[in-house]
Amino acid sequence: MAEKPRTLFEKIWDAHVVASEPGAPAILAIDLHLVHEVTSPQAFTGLRERGAKVRKPGQTVATADHSIPTTDPSLPILDELARKQLAQIEENCREFGIPFHGKGSPSRGIVHVIGPELGLTQPGMTIVCGDSHTATHGAFGALAFGIGTSEIEMVLATQTLLQRKPKTFKVEVTGSLQPGVGAKDIILALIARIGVGGGTEHVFEFTGDAVRALSMEARMTLCNMSIEGGARAGLVAPDETTFEYLKGRPHAPKEAAWDEAVAVWRQLPTDAGATYDRWIVIDGDKLEPMVTYGTNPGMGMAVTGRVPSPADVEPGAREDLERALTYMGLQAGQSIAGQKLDVVFIGSCTNGRIEDMRAAASVLRGRKVAEGLRVLVVPGSQQVKRQAEEEGLDKVFTAAGAEWRESGCSMCIAMNGDQLEPGEYGISTSNRNFQGRQGKGGRSFLASPLTAAASAVTGVITDPRTVIGAAAQPSAVEAH
């Protein structure tokens, strides 16, 4: 009898189960552990208390991204807590022998940007980090997910995790995306459809022609926000696009080892006949640029749409929508396009890579940001920053009136001084529009780099197709 067909997820899972005892979660081997300054300090303290070492420092790598300022790096860090936390990660890495890409390192950056950049993220691996956007690495066909600090300590001490096997959820995106529509719009449309808890207990696998056609960086954007749909991980099967991106990167296999690795990676895609626990089909041809209007990423709609009315939703969801609209200061029925903005943020692990910088620059080239608007462009890593500068993109941004910064998480999580002020409206290429996420009392709209850049030019939420010249399509995604 032939072997049972398996999904990409099942192949990676099966290959990493070290032990599986009755009644207990599987012990899952971890290939790569990414560490940053915010969620790790208490895990290192735990290690010290138990007198343990980091079991595999060579499968661990650290950086500083969340609380690090994006302003002039030669200036001292004024926030005492941030300064202490940044000193702590450096000290912890030194003490436990973990390679650290810290302040001043040319390879520093947001943890989910530098892993792929360095070639550390490879197909078929298990990758974890104390950060829910670890799902980003799933773009390579790696099983990558966020963990808590207790689990960080577990991985540091054992290079394994205790895990229950999640279920599988196929997300097929058919057709091809229209001009002005990208990976960010796919994921926002998916979450608007299934809700922020729609993927709970599942792992997404993104398939279909529209996904195959995406670049590696766009696939990272797609997988990055899996957690906003409730799924801990999202995967895209590796293909020629993946191999082309990886080849020649510092930590990618070389020469004969490369050929061997690619041969193995070609076996990873889901077998014909394999089944998923759930699936959904999204018509990629009909997707429009998306934007959120509420206080979670599931409250999203086409940029051509109108803010939904609490009267039109189920009674259970009505109060949540009312509360969201009150916080956002929006009226039911208003067009989301035209909503006034105070700040534009372009960056984050969702949209802080070079293609995102290029997309934003393509809109801002030769244009000016609207008067009174603050526009912050923050590259995802120092490598992205250098490349953007080599291409002259920094000049495009500054000539338009935007600020060009050092790399980091910045206004996505507002821990480093980059933040919305109370009541301010910001359009952001990041991943979370939760109350206060981008600054106390700040009000966030999530969108793609194209939409954010187009909105920077006008000062109001703007359909990028009206700026870049692509015709608007009829709405395919109704408000959630």
Place this chain on the structure above:
Amino acid sequence: MPEPFVKTTSRVIAIPRANIDTDQICPARFLKITDKANLADALFFDWRFTPDGQKRQPPSFIDEPHNAGRQILLVGDNFGAGSSREHAPWALRAWGIRAIVSTSFADIFKGNALKNALLPIVVSAERYAALTALLAANPDGEWSVNLEAQKVTLPNGETFPFEIDPFARTMILAGTDEVGYVLARLPAIEAWEAAHPARVDTARA
């Protein structure tokens, strides 16, 4: 080492909202700490204080004197969505919460909660509606959550069972550390590693 936990009896706080994210439970600016100190003060901070630091009027449920000391929450669907920050369960535990009843929990939060002996108790939508009505009718009644028996007892004497990961249950009841459990299986890990060479060497220049 964690303390063993078997059961708690307490009055209950209801937060009838869905999708309460970990940025609400513990805002990011409280994540600059390098220990677990003072997190009780960060719990639901922005619901309790205005952006300029004034206590909201009327005060948030957390600051209502009659809610002090309550150990059980009854909350809307998909509690703990968003960030993986374990500061969220730490803050809840620091404030005194031991059990949370909801129709569902976000995956990472649920795992983090169990590792901190904070019980995520999943109930059906029907049960949730009934519990909400019961709490509205008897806001100061004591509920008893018994992990050993996997049973909740309501003030009217009614009980209902709940499911919980059996491994996590064993660990919490015994106050056992999961790292110790895994380290006891080191030979199996070493055998796996011998057959599967490391995929990367992060230390390589």
